[in-house]
Amino acid sequence: MTAQLPASGPDLEFQTHVEDGRLWLQTCEACDRAIFMPRIICPHCGSLRLAWHPASGLGTVYSRTVLYGRPKPGDTRPTRHALVLVDLDDGPRMMSRLPDTDPDDIVIGMRVKARIEGETGAHVVVFDPAGEANA
């Protein structure tokens, strides 16, 4: 017996949704848990029954760090690049950025909401602050 391939590979499926401006995640139909990164098999229970669903995109900053680049010639201030890990309300965790938020305003525990940005063909999931009023 050889395994039957699904209609589309998980990376391609994920990116197709992202290119359409939407965050979709796989949910396991056997154990009901959502997963990320996209996969062919559920890492929680081993099932192949993974279905795609739109995610709420809401989440909480689990960790954050700010990378200090060396200043470019003529500049005095180092470049600063903030990275976060976000725990999605849907379940999984993802690494991302808050591109429109000052690094100093990004704190562990803050509520955030997903947004898609980037060049055509290279869209990625990023986040903005989300007051609980907006959530």
Place this chain on the structure above:
Amino acid sequence: MTTRLRGKAAIVGVGTAGLGEAPGFNAMDIQALAVHEALEDSGLKLSDVDGLFTANMSHTFPAISTIEYLGLKPRWIDGTNTGGSSFVAHALSATMALEAGLCDVALICYGATLRSDAGRMTPAAEQPTYEIPHRPRYPMTAYAMAAATHMARFGTTRAQLAEVAVAARAWARMNPEAFERDPLSIEDVLSSRMVMEPLSLRDCCLLTDGAGAVVMTRADRARDLPNKPVYFLGGGIASYNRAVSEMPDLTTTAARDSGERAFAMAGLKPEDMNVLQLYDAFTINVILFLEDLGFCPKGEGGAFVSGGRIAPGGPLPVNTNGGGLSFCHPGMYGVFTLIEATRQLRGTAGERQIADAETALCHGNGITLSHQATAIFGTAAAL
């Protein structure tokens, strides 16, 4: 829990070469010199080596390139690459291969010339697909996030992180082979250039050239060799994730499991350990591993390392060679934990020697907190 490997093999030779800077030499060159040193030390010959345990980032087939360079014809090869933890894990698999009769003399070795080549880490060919678009800088980003999470959850401070770097430097000042030997204060660490919040330059390991080699053989044969055997008492590995975003909890590493397995095999407890060699790629590592290996409760590592507790003169000697922070860090540091533990248990560590050291714990960490390996060694008195 298996204790069948306890005391069955021993480290009988160690060697280093090209520590710090070795311009004009490649990784295989200095690795060969370290191997030669280790074999001289062991009283065995290159032609006696029939088991090879190696990994690196510069060669796609490190074991095969090593056997060709050295002219080995091994009966058993283990090239498992789990990053910097590889060699501590190799001590366990070497003991297993020796005990099973798959080989009689096991060589564990590593060499790299990162400092002379490019002055930066060799990136892994395989990078986490969904992290890379956000431009993390590996391995630092993972450790910075672990430190930030530890600080937010437990109130750990940058000054407590700095204690780890200051202790490492104080040990390095007593080690003639250490790369960084200038005085270092907590204030120096706190005021050093911020590289990735909350880690400053002095929270980060060195990036050097360097090679290390370890020779192991079965305990019966080890007793006939010139050096005091350093017996393998227990080992364990554990791994949960590759990417930091897949790590279940950034404040608890898989060292909790690798350590528990190693202690169970050795039949020993944290309080039985005389000296620790903990893979210190960043200051936060030592705090995480002291907690996860059971030397203090979770969350209390920052307070635990304060006041010079792990520094020379303190009650728990950690990284007596100066560690990756001040001694040497050629990308994959783990082999040096085995070498320093051996020197301490032989009583040949010079000015930094821990009096009457009979037990030592080596802990290796690989990739971005992705793989953990623990090995416990002891003198004949600990058997």
